[in-house]
Structure formats: structure tokens, C-alpha cells
Amino acid sequence: MSRPARSLALAARLLREGRLSCEEHARDVLDRCAEHASCNAFVTLDADRLLTAARAADHAGPARRPLHGIPLAVKDNIDVALLPTTAGTPALRHHRPGRSAEVWRRLAGAGALALGKTGMHELAYGVTGQNAAFGTVGNPVVPGYICGGSSSGTAAAVAAGLAPAGLGTDTGGSVRIPAALCGLVGMRPTTGRYPAAGVLRISRTRDTVGVIATDLADVAFLDGLLAADPAERYAYPRAPSPRPDGRIRLLLPRRAWTGLDPRVAAVAAGCLRELRCAGADLVQVDLPDPADLLGEAALPVPLHETWHELAFYLARCETCGDPGELIRRIASPDVADVLAPLLHGPVVPDERYRHALRVQDDLAGAAVGLLREHRADAFLSPTTILPAAPADVGAEVSVLGRPEPVFLSYIRNTAFAAVMGWPSISLPAGTTPEGLPVGLLLDTPPHTDRFLLALAARCAGIWRSSAEPPAAPPTATLEEEPCPTCGTPTRSTCPPIWPA
Incomplete structure (x- = not known):
């Protein structure tokens, strides 16, 4: 058995050149899925369906599409026709939509095959990947630790080499957190850049489909396929620096760089050192305290919108059409604690919701003002303030010796871009002495997605020597x-x- 290609571009080339048949590749992928079944990456894995689609791809003739015959992972709140969409919750266990989400239709139109639907934190309301209904998703990079969430299964599938890339969704960090904890690239686009039809969302204001892959170029390629602008398809981003001298200038929010786990701080410091050595300018700036941002804007908006979003999606669901029934059947205690109060009416009053929207507008204005003032490219921060916690972590985690809520600790830095609807990308930055991956986060203003990808390529190229240990001591x-x-x-x- 051969190992499936970890890179989307490599797999595409092998299949396009006929050096590997689609069926052979699909069988290799399924064999590897069986080897890594213990990480519980998939809720649904239909081998017969995949092999049938692969055989059809082999007989499609010489005209090969960009993703011809490549199996990709799909988070289980994104519809793929005739496969279950459970969103990780019992009430939707038998829900099989008849039509695919538009994001998947675009990838399937480019030739991609659905490998399977991946496990997730129930209803996308969590950051660990623990799920009482379908089982916890494990971290294949460091067994015994959390994978991150809520797009846990997609990250696990990519990290284990079961798929070169996959789709997740991101409300406050659900693509970027598991990408960081698994040593992957994870991108959240500008909110609204990818179509939302056929996705079970929990917030129309914050939710977006995102991409997880091992390779930044693969993320850039998939972004072009998924974007609403056809002119961006198939093109790798090329963007100049806004500064005449071409040097990178990044803003470091002080609050985002405080309270870091020492292991994360050490890895991040190495990357900052590499950036400075390469001539980049790093400027410390002040933005609102992340804790205030979470309480005032990040959490109230989804809580206000979730009931309406569930009702909108369930209106086309034959097995469960009532948000109340779905919430009453939630299996995971942490998710039930958050959503059960919705059964008694709105938990976020309209005035608090409007205040949250004003806060996000004020924050966006301040952030753009800082970028203009300093003529900077982006904001840079650690993706998470601590590495992956042990798999049996409860509601709290130790941060610098103090017990802190798991959820708030992991989304502290990722919520910034999500609240404002900005594109944001998490890049592998290195590993701790225990081998736990660490990610760094780049955030840029709305509709600068291709610029962000080009900037990410520059930064990753600079700190790659820091992320990869040298072959010999200095x-x-x-x-x-x-x-x-x-x-x-x-x-x-x-x-x-x-x-x-």
C-alpha cells in the first residue's frame, strides 16, 4: 500500500499524469483511514460510494478537472447530497439532504470527491472536539491530546494524511484553532466570501466555511475555487506590500501577546526573531482587551442568532424540523449548558445584541486606523495562548497556573478577526519540547484575502527555519x-x- 499524497497539488499531478488511477488513490486513502480509525476523524465514511465515484472519474476521458478524483474531507455541518449531515447532534443523526451545499458543489465541479463527513464539536459550540453523541476526535499528531474544534475531524483527517485538505466552519476560531493544534494551515475568509447555502450555521453574522490543509499553496488554490469572484479561480495570489520599500510591517496587539503559556511564547519568540532578522518591522499596538471583546461582542451575537439559524436550516429537514426538539436532544453537557436556556426565550436581549454590533464596528474602525497609521500589512498574534490540552480536559484548563475556562482560553485571539468579519489565517510556527504544535495568526481587513495569502507565504518562508529544527546543533x-x-x-x- 502506498501512502496517499499529503499535498493537494502533488495528488492532482499524479492523477492528471496517469501515474495513479483515481480508484487506486481512493483505495489507498480508505486503507489509511482504517489504520487511523482510532482518532475518530469521520462520522460518515462511505467506502462503496467513494470507490464508485473514483471509478467514474477514471473513465471520464482525457479532460481532467483541477481536483479530478481527489478525496477531500467535509465537516458534518456542510451538506453533501445523500450523505448524512448531523452537525454532531443526535436529532440529525438520520438527516440526509438531497442537495449539496454550494461550497461543496464548487469543489465537486472541479472534480473533488467527498471522502466523508468529519466529526465536530456538537453544533459547532466548542473548541475541544469532545462530543458525547459521536465520540471525541483525537489529535493524530500528539495522541492523548485534544484536536481542537469545532472543525476537529477535518483537522484530524488532514493531519493524519487521510485527505490533503478539507472544509470546516469558523464562528470564532473553529477552523484556525484545530489547524494550530494539529500543525496545519487553517484559513477563515472574509465573512460572505464563500456561499453559505446548505451549511448549518449558528450565526449568520459570524459563520463562514473555511479551509484546512497541510500546505499554504493548497489553501490558496481552494480559496480561489470557493470564492465568489470567478476571476480569482486557479490563480495563486500575488500582492505587493503597501509600503514602498517592500518590507513587511506587522502590528502585535499587546493584549494578544500577554498571558501566553511559556511553551507557546518560546516558539512565537523564535518566529519574531526570524522576522526581525529578515528586516520585518514589528510594532506593538493597543487594542481592546480580548476578555472584554469576548463578553461584549464575540459571544452575544451567536447566542442571539442561533435559534433563527437553526430554524432556517431545519425548515428543509424531514427528520427534525423544530429547533426546540434539536436543543432538547443535545448530548454534550457543555453545549446543552449554553443552548438549553434558548428553550425559554432569547438569552441575549435586542439592545445587548445591537450594542455588540456597535462594539464590533468600533473595533473594526480602530483596527483599520492602526493599520493605516503605521502603514502596516496585518496583525500578528499567537493563534492560541496555550498548546493542545490533554484529551480528558474538562471545563477548565490551567493558564499560567490559574484555572480558566477552556472555551474562552482557546478563542481569545481568534475571536478578533471573527468579530470583525476579517480574513484570518493560522500558520504552523513550530512545536513545543513535547511535540505539541503552535500556530501564529495573521489578520487583515475585509476583502484582502488574496493579499493575506501572499503575505502568509512571505512570513512562513521567513520563519520556516525556526519551525523546523536544524539537522545539527549550532x-x-x-x-x-x-x-x-x-x-x-x-x-x-x-x-x-x-x-x-
């Missing part, structure tokens, strides 16, 4: 020759800045 010569740019005594010369 020599005495290197230690004796400080960097002429920043004085750091770990390398004789700094890598040059990426050309403008």
Missing part, C-alpha cells in the same frame, strides 16, 4: 558571529527579505 562559529541585522548570535547571516 556550531561555535555561528555562535561567535552575531547577525549583522539584529545581533542575534545564532546565525552568521540573516535570510533576505522576500522580494517586493
